Amino acid sequence: MSERRKYIVGNWKMNGTRDDLGEAAAIAEVASATDTVDVALCPPATLVAPMADRLAEFSIGGQDCHHAEAGAYTGSISAAMLRDAGARLVIVGHSERREGCGESDAIVRAKAERALADGLDVILCVGESKAIRDAGDAERHVTAQLAASLPASFDSARLAIAYEPIWAIGTGDVATVEDVVAMHAALRATLASRIGDDAAKIRLLYGGSVNGANAAELLAAANVDGALVGGASLTAVKFLPIIEAAAAI
Numbered sequence: 001m002s003e004r005r006k007y008i009v010g011n012w013k014m015n016g017t018r019d020d021l022g023e024a025a026a027i028a029e030v031a032s033a034t035d036t037v038d039v040a041l042c043p044p045a046t047l048v049a050p051m052a053d054r055l056a057e058f059s060i061g062g063q064d065c066h067h068a069e070a071g072a073y074t075g076s077i078s079a080a081m082l083r084d085a086g087a088r089l090v091i092v093g094h095s096e097r098r099e100g101c102g103e104s105d106a107i108v109r110a111k112a113e114r115a116l117a118d119g120l121d122v123i124l125c126v127g128e129s130k131a132i133r134d135a136g137d138a139e140r141h142v143t144a145q146l147a148a149s150l151p152a153s154f155d156s157a158r159l160a161i162a163y164e165p166i167w168a169i170g171t172g173d174v175a176t177v178e179d180v181v182a183m184h185a186a187l188r189a190t191l192a193s194r195i196g197d198d199a200a201k202i203r204l205l206y207g208g209s210v211n212g213a214n215a216a217e218l219l220a221a222a223n224v225d226g227a228l229v230g231g232a233s234l235t236a237v238k239f240l241p242i243i244e245a246a247a248a249i
């Protein structure tokens, strides 16, 4: 059995108001009773503090942070601010920011380094477009993205990698288990070439249309240590079966 605990993370993206804190509470209650799985929720920034205040024992994360420590960056939020609001982790490099906000590997790496320095654990996302996969270039592209986005140094217990093929996000078009296993093996090898044996400690999550029906098969696959879940994390009724699937492995 792997020494890596399963890790199930919900990313609410730009969804949720204080009316939805009850959903988070229901998720946190099940998470606290599931001692073999780590669970976290990443709500929009406006909900980090109210969620952390209400659910003190639960792991709450941000969805992004700025790479600078502080300064004149209107509309941005720093890692230290997230930490101050009660966050324990942050997602960096999500494709919706790489593609939608023009974030380069260098920016993603700087964000990861800032977050770790300011006390947040990091989930670093990588993934290829449909055009890249169709061209047969997915593995080269994603491993290069990882190599260029990794912090210069890091504690392997504080970093997780999320492989999210862009074409699988929010589409219902989940990657095949074979493709996920092949990509995760390549990511593990990339990590090993950088940090040696410690690569075995880093959790590799899959993201892209994970739901209660497909989670068990994905989470049982080699090197799949968890899931980064979007749409199916918005309600307890959809998210809990994914946590339960992880706990059953």
Ligand SMILES: O=C[C@H](O)COP(=O)(O)O
Binding pocket: 011, 094, 164, 168, 169, 170, 171, 207, 208, 209, 210, 228, 229, 230, 231, 232
């Ligand atoms: O961060 C989460 C991913 O982008 C997956 O989103 P999804 O589960 O809605 O496909």
